[in-house]
Amino acid sequence: MSLNLVFLGRLADAAGEGERKVSTVPSIAALIAGLEPELSAALGSPKVKIAVNGKIVSDRAIFTLRDGDEVAFLPPVSGG
């Protein structure tokens, strides 16, 4: 089973794609650490918000990921 990652805004450029499937890992820290270094650094910024299954994660340090979760990385919004 896997996690579905979604990269919004300029993070899609950093990832080279808008979506990606990766093997399931238990924590957001492990997920970010498992990606390529440049992308990992971009996603680790405190300005990047994270949503799991459409809900913003308030404390990423204690959040537990499960098989099939959609994890979206949301950089600062640039206005409508």
Add this chain to the structure above:
Amino acid sequence: MIDVRLLAEPFSPGDFVGPFSNAHPGLGGVCTFVGEVRSGQGVEVLELSHYEPLTLPAMEELAQTAVARFDLMGILIVHRTGQMMPGEPIVLVSAAALHRREAIEAVDFAMDHLKGDSWFWKREKREDGWHWIEPRERDHSDLARWQ
């Protein structure tokens, strides 16, 4: 009524404002704002991306907040996504109320929150390629007016 829409294709604001006004018999005022892609500054295409699970629900919540805060009879929010050419409408906000000030302020409130606090990411295509648009300090100070 609360009417909130995300559209992937060009729209004509007049098609929405007329029916919205007609849906509120007895209103005292309707205020409408239309934002368009600026032209003449080297921008060839503007692209707005969004995240389906968050963007529309947050806009609906914003609409409900505006109705409650300004005692509106109704609010209409229409927002484009995808690629737009200069001169095309990006956003339409229309508020109906018994009194003009509530309608005017509600539109100002909704626009500040759409610009500074909604799930949209914007990039522009210029002669030398695509550029992501970063948040501006002004967006934050505009939002702070309502706190």
